[in-house]
Amino acid sequence: MDDKHDGPITKDGIRLHTEADFEGMHRAGQVTARILDDIAEHVFPGQTTEELDHLITQMVEASGATSATIGYRGYQHASCISVNHVVCHGIPSNKVLKPGDILNIDVTVILDGWFGDSSRMYVAGELPRKAERLIQVTYDSLMLGIEAVRPGNTFGDIGHAIQSYVESQRMSVVRDFCGHGLGRVFHAPPNVLHYGRPGTGPRLEEGMFFTIEPMVNLGRPETKVLADDWTAVTRDKSLSAQFEHSIGVTASGFEIFTLSPAGKFHPTWR
């Protein structure tokens, strides 16, 4: 233990947190969620992703938190903004949003040492029908994964809930990126896979904190990373969507730290 407030670590290397730690994660998660609420009105055709990132940088500063991504492995922005066939880690740029573009905005803040990591889907203008189905399936897969979170279940149960639902809708789950433990660190064990078999993987215990952040493609699951070493895209150029929550395992199930205070987690709920 590196601090008297830290709980023990399981044989799988996963830290078990205390009741006071849940409070810290809730506060950090709510800062992230409010930023994701507040950025929604700034997403429209003609807007650039670097302007969105600039606004997010200001919102992080105004909140009293700090950005977890600025300076992380050389990354220089307060958000990742992934448009259309970009799967994740899109770098904000002067690229202008067009009507019908869909985008994931992913924000991580640090408040009092605790990390709040969440992402949602947004649309510039009207949501095209095919994109709407993709976004709905991705959102539902995240919530099905979360509903599998309770002590005694395994990480494989979470992955299976997500994968079986997505594939039943004839879409695919990205294998190349996963969720992660977090807490007073950004990326900790375990890797939270969004596919898997029931009953496999580490067992869930009260006090574990991690993200679930499924990426779902309309086409094939394969991705590639562009020459900028960050931007991950679908190899077949098909549309991709993602939602991410930071959650904690409670005695009876889960707590979602990054729930939207305004109830705007889903793009059609604006």
Ligand code: MF3
């Ligand atoms: N927020 C991302 C995640 O969900 C990580 C972004 S790292 C960055 O884990 F450097 F690309 F910002």
Ligand code: CO
């Ligand atoms: Co994450």
Ligand code: CO
């Ligand atoms: Co994230």
